[in-house]
C-alpha cells in the first residue's frame with residue numbers, strides 16, 4: 001500500500017481490520033486492567049464490559065504480589081497526581097491507560113469533575129488473547145532451550161544454590177551488560193567474579209581496585225555504584241539481597257527498573273517483565289508500535305506488555321529468551337525473520353508478508369484485493385507511527401521501533417601531554433594523574449590534560465598546555481619543548497573527544513605540587529594495570545608509535561599538526577607503493 005493510501009485510511013480511521021476496543025468509549029475497562037487504578041476516580045461509575053474483546057490478559061486481574069506493575073498507583077515522575085481530571089478519552093493528547101497523567105492543558109481536580117477512563121490502546125498493539133500469549137511463551141521458551149548461548153552468568157544463575165550469591169552474580173552481569181556487548185563483558189565478568197565472588201568480598205575492595213578491573217569497559221560510574229550498593233547490602237541489609245523488583249529498585253543505588261526486573265525474575269523467579277533495548281525492539285515489532293520508543297508513554301505500554309507476556313513458571317528464562325531473541329535474531333538491521341520462533345505472533349512480519357503477496361499478485365497481472373496492511377485503524381493512535389513518517393516498504397520490519405533523533409554529541413578538544421623520564425633501569429616511565437572523584441571518568445588516571453577552547457591556534461594550544469604543566473610541576477616548561485604527536489579521537493556516548501597529544505621528555509627529577517591532583521610515575525606495565533581509560537591507552541599507543549618511527553633508520557617522520565595519530569592515509573616513508581599509488585603520489589621537488 002502506498003503512503004498516500006495509508007494516510008487516507010489513517011485519516012478516515014478505516015482499515016480492513018475492524019478496530020477493537022475503540023478508544024474514546026467511556027467506561028470501557030481497558031485490557032490488562034482488571035482493577036481500576038487505586039485512587040483513580042474511574043471505576044466507580046465505569047461500565048467495564050468484562051469478557052468482551054480485549055479479554056483480560058493472564059496475570060492481570062491482580063498485580064503480582066509485592067510488585068507494583070508499571071503505571072499502577074504511581075504518578076509519572078514529576079507530574080502531580082491526578083485527583084479528578086477531565087480528560088477526553090480517545091482524543092488527541094490523552095495518554096493510554098495506566099498513566100495517571102491528565103490531558104495537557106486541561107483543568108483538573110479543581111471542580112471535582114470525574115475523570116473519564118483513558119483510552120485503551122487499540123487491540124493491534126496488545127496481547128489480548130490468552131491463547132496467543134500461551135503459544136508465544138511456549139514457542140519462545142522452546143527456542144531458548146535449544147539455541148541459548150552459554151554465558152557464565154547464566155550458568156551461575158542456574159547452579160548457584162545460595163540466593164544472595166545468585167542475585168549478586170546476576171546483578172553484576174546486568175550492570176556490566178548495560179551499553180556493552182556480551183563478547184566484551186565475558187572476560188571482565190569472569191575476572192570480577194573470581195576476584196569478588198560475594199557481596200562481602202566486593203564490599204571490602206577499594207574503589208581503586210574496582211576502577212582497575214573495570215578499566216576499558218567504559219561507563220566507569222557503573223563499577224563505583226555497584227560497589228557502593230554492595231557495601232550498603234552488607235552494612236544495612238545484613239548481606240541479604242532484596243528479593244523483589246520493587247525492593248531492589250528502592251534499596252540499591254544504581255539499580256533501575258530494568259535491572260531490578262532482571263535480577264528478580266532470573267535469580268528469584270518473580271514473574272515480572274524486564275524491558276531493555278533488545279526487548280523494546282522485539283515488542284515494537286511484535287505489535288507494530290511505531291511511536292517514539294523512547295517516550296515515557298510508549299515505554300510504559302511496553303512494560304505493561306512485558307508484564308503480561310512473562311511466563312509465570314519460568315519468568316527468568318522468558319525474559320532472557322526475549323533479550324536473546326533481540327540480540328541474535330530480531331537484530332536492528334536485517335533481522336532473521338524466517339528463523340524467528342515467534343514470527344506467527346509478529347504483526348510487523350505479517351505486514352511485510354502481506355505486502356509481498358500483494359506485490360507478487362500485481363506482478364502476475366491479477367487484480368489483488370486491497371492488502372490488509374493498514375495501521376491499527378484508530379485515528380491519531382498514540383502507538384502507531386506518526387502521520388509524518390508513514391510505513392516505508394523498503395525497511396520492512398525495521399520500520400519498528402522508531403526513536404526521536406538523537407542529540408548530536410558534544411564536541412570537545414583536550415590537550416594531553418605524555419611526560420616521560422628514564423626509570424632506574426633505563427626503561428621509560430610516565431607520569432599519570434588522577435581525575436576528580438566525580439564527573440566523566442571519575443577517579444581514573446590519565447596523562448596531564450587540559451580542556452581546550454574550540455578553534456584555538458596551535459601556538460596558543462601549546463602555550464596553554466605549557467602553562468598548565470608549569471603550574472603543576474613548579475618549574476619552567478617551554479612551549480617549544482612540547483613535541484606534537486598527533487590527534488587521537490575517542491567517542492564517548494555523548495561526547496566526541498579529540499585529544500591533541502604532545503610529549504615532553506624530562507631529565508632529572510621533578511617535584512610535583514602535592515596540593516594538586518594525586519600523581520605517580522608508572523612503567524608501561526604499571527600503566528596498563530592501572531585504572532586507565534581506553535582513550536588514554538590510545539594516547540600512549542600513538543606516542544609509542546611515534547617513538548618507534550623516530551628510532552627507525554628512516555628519518556623524516558616528524559608529525560605535522562592535523563595528522564591523525566592512528567590510521568593515517570599516507571604511506572610511511574620507505575613503504576613500497578603499488579603502481580596505482582605510485583602514479584598518484586605527489587612528486588617531490
Ligand code: SF4
Nearest residue numbers: 330337340343346349
Ligand atoms: Fe523480529 Fe522478525 Fe521475529 Fe518479528 S518475525 S519478532 S521482526 S525477527
